[in-house]
Amino acid sequence: MENLLETKNLRKRFGGLVAVDGVNFSLSRGELRSIIGPNGCGKTTFFNLVTGKIKPTGGQVYYEGEDITNLPIHRISQKGIARKFQVPSIFGTMSVYENVRVPFFSDQKRHSMFVGRSIQRESHDQIMAILREVRLEQKANEISDHLSHGEKQWLEIGMALANKPNLLLLDEPTGGMTLGETRATVGLIKRISADLNISILVIEHDISFVREIESKVTVMYKGQIIHEGTFEEIQKDKTVREIYLGRGHKPC
Ligand SMILES: Nc1ncnc2c1ncn2[C@@H]1O[C@H](COP(=O)(O)OP(=O)(O)O)[C@@H](O)[C@H]1O
Ligand SMILES: [Mg+2]
Incomplete structure (x- = not known):
């Protein structure tokens, strides 16, 4: 099956800091995927690169097989990539x-x-x-x-x-939610994925969210993908346990 989204050796450097460090990522059509990793590990920067909000220092982004790395942000969104930011930006006075x-x-x-x-x-x-x-x-x-x-x-x-959209990017959609709202959001994302035949990529640092969403998981640490697999698989990985599941949430 052709990948909907693919990145090749994607890199972003901010001065002396490499926020995204050689990421090779692929997402199938219709797939639901979670990306986890402690704060400051490059997850949001990765979304910024995919959507064209910022341009990479190296590597490529392919969408439906087309190299979209150098397209302006509005052209990328016209291709069917939609994004929900960490902070909601609704029109408050409208219904x-x-x-x-x-x-x-x-x-x-x-x-x-x-x-x-x-x-x-x-x-x-x-x-x-x-x-x-x-x-x-x-x-x-x-x-x-x-x-x-x-x-x-x-x-x-x-x-x-x-x-x-064909691809929906959600950046920490349960941030600041109550436990009940978080549960409801898991159900909502699963339903959208099943009903609407779109690919969904969801960033979360809350591990229970990732367990409940039951998708394949990509783990990011220090700008790199260090592991990919089911929740059960990533849970067994020694490095993942140390940096993520271990004692609390160590930042990157
Ligand atoms: N525009 C920017 N300028 C400089 N540094 C940035 C910028 N955006 C992010 N960073 C840095 O890149 C690293 C990764 O940040 P980010 O992608 O927001 O992490 P995450 O979303 O995983 O918490 C952090 O160290 C952050 O401070
Ligand atoms: Mg973030």
């Missing part, structure tokens, strides 16, 4: 429904002469389907600022889905 509608609206503006009732109806159905997917259907008309912290994170996942 939940309106937030998810934004990407549809900008899509339609391009063909505004042809926007008829049937297209509006179609987007409405798609928006409601997304809200169902992220369990916010009942809150469609609520002002987004009034949502709980967890619900805001789900709304942002919904906004990312409204861009109809």
